[in-house]
Amino acid sequence: MRRWRTALAALPPVVEAALLMAFGALCVAVQNALIRIVSADVHTFEVVFFRNLFGLLAMLPLLGGIGFGMFRARNPGRLLLMSTWHVLSMICYFLAIVYLPLADVIALAFSKPLFVTVGAALILREVVRVRRWSAVVAGFVGVLIVLQPGAQAISPYAALVLLGALLGAATSLMIKRLTATEAVSTIVWYQALFATMLSLPLCLAYWRTPDAVGWLLLLAIGGLGTLSWLIMTRAFFLVDASVVVPFEFLRLPFAALVAYLWFAEVPSVWTWLGGAVIFAATAYIAAREARVARTRAAAKGDAGPLTTP
Numbered sequence: 001m002r003r004w005r006t007a008l009a010a011l012p013p014v015v016e017a018a019l020l021m022a023f024g025a026l027c028v029a030v031q032n033a034l035i036r037i038v039s040a041d042v043h044t045f046e047v048v049f050f051r052n053l054f055g056l057l058a059m060l061p062l063l064g065g066i067g068f069g070m071f072r073a074r075n076p077g078r079l080l081l082m083s084t085w086h087v088l089s090m091i092c093y094f095l096a097i098v099y100l101p102l103a104d105v106i107a108l109a110f111s112k113p114l115f116v117t118v119g120a121a122l123i124l125r126e127v128v129r130v131r132r133w134s135a136v137v138a139g140f141v142g143v144l145i146v147l148q149p150g151a152q153a154i155s156p157y158a159a160l161v162l163l164g165a166l167l168g169a170a171t172s173l174m175i176k177r178l179t180a181t182e183a184v185s186t187i188v189w190y191q192a193l194f195a196t197m198l199s200l201p202l203c204l205a206y207w208r209t210p211d212a213v214g215w216l217l218l219l220a221i222g223g224l225g226t227l228s229w230l231i232m233t234r235a236f237f238l239v240d241a242s243v244v245v246p247f248e249f250l251r252l253p254f255a256a257l258v259a260y261l262w263f264a265e266v267p268s269v270w271t272w273l274g275g276a277v278i279f280a281a282t283a284y285i286a287a288r289e290a291r292v293a294r295t296r297a298a299a300k301g302d303a304g305p306l307t308t309p
Contacts, residue, residue: 014243017235021247022254024235027228029254031221032097032105033262038217039098042208047221048090049196049203054222055229056192070185075178079187082174083194085167090195091202092164100157102259103267106251107146107275108161113282114139115169123173132288135281142277145270245286249279 035047073079096105114136121128143162147154178187210218235244252275259265 013238017238017244018247020231020235020238021244022250024228024231025248025250025254027224027231028251029102029258031224031228032102032255033258034217034221034224035094035097036102036263038210038214038221039094041214042210042218043203043206044091044094044098045199045202045206046208046210047218048087048094049199050218051090051094051222051225052087052192052195052199054219055226056196058226058230059189059192070183070189073186073190074181076190078174078178079182079190080194082171082178082187083191084198085171085174086191087195087198089164089167089171090199092160092167096157096160096164100155100161101265101267101271102263103252103256103265103271103275104146104158105161106255107271107278108143108158109165110248110252110275110278110282111139111143111162112165112168112172113285114278115166116172117285119169119173120176124176132285135284135288139278139281139285142274142279142281145274145277147274148270240290246283249276249283252279 035044039047093105093109117128117132117136120126147158175187232244235247238244252272256265256267259267
């Protein structure tokens, strides 16, 4: 492990971030495959609970570095609401993973930043100019390409993915608002705590005792989910978000590869095309937002007026 850390530290930050994103994308693809496998024997609600439980346990080591200050919450009600949306979003995704081709799930899940942009303009009253609105429209065209309405019946599980993306966007917007009053560690802690508490009743209501293999799969799902989150967080720490975001497209080929090897699924050309359009739109939005953020940051250091693109 120490050799790997030394080797990564010697790489340029962009290369390290790219490798981390690729490994994180692989973790997500394997995690999704394991969710489908274990859901054949245990209910999806159980999978959601244990994913949140392991995320909560992963937070405990942070106490040594952060201390008990992360327990002090100024807006517990908003934290609970955010966690509710988070759990519902996770349920939507996990149910879709069981029944929908894995590549389709990833392609449609790319739509989350589109909903975030719309919500930021309508709810947070952020200024979104023509170029980003055009990217949002293009992204939703990509969604239609994947769904092919009219050519085939739209799967209810595809609608679940989009609902999950919408709820995930609502979660992100609430987190953005909470950062004005709460520490990041507090937000992450209470999200993990409340999500575990909220998913427990559903888990107990539909409980099926896993066998030994099932327990191992649930442990692996929790470990991979936490690992991918930590890896991608590290990548965003190394370089600007506009540099990291394009590498998120690696989730689609990794999902397609794992789905082909484990389930003999072959994504349609429409999944590839629509996924690429959605992702290109979200990557452009991320680049524009990063540019606006840099402009605002530079303007704060100057006495002159702020001009955003």
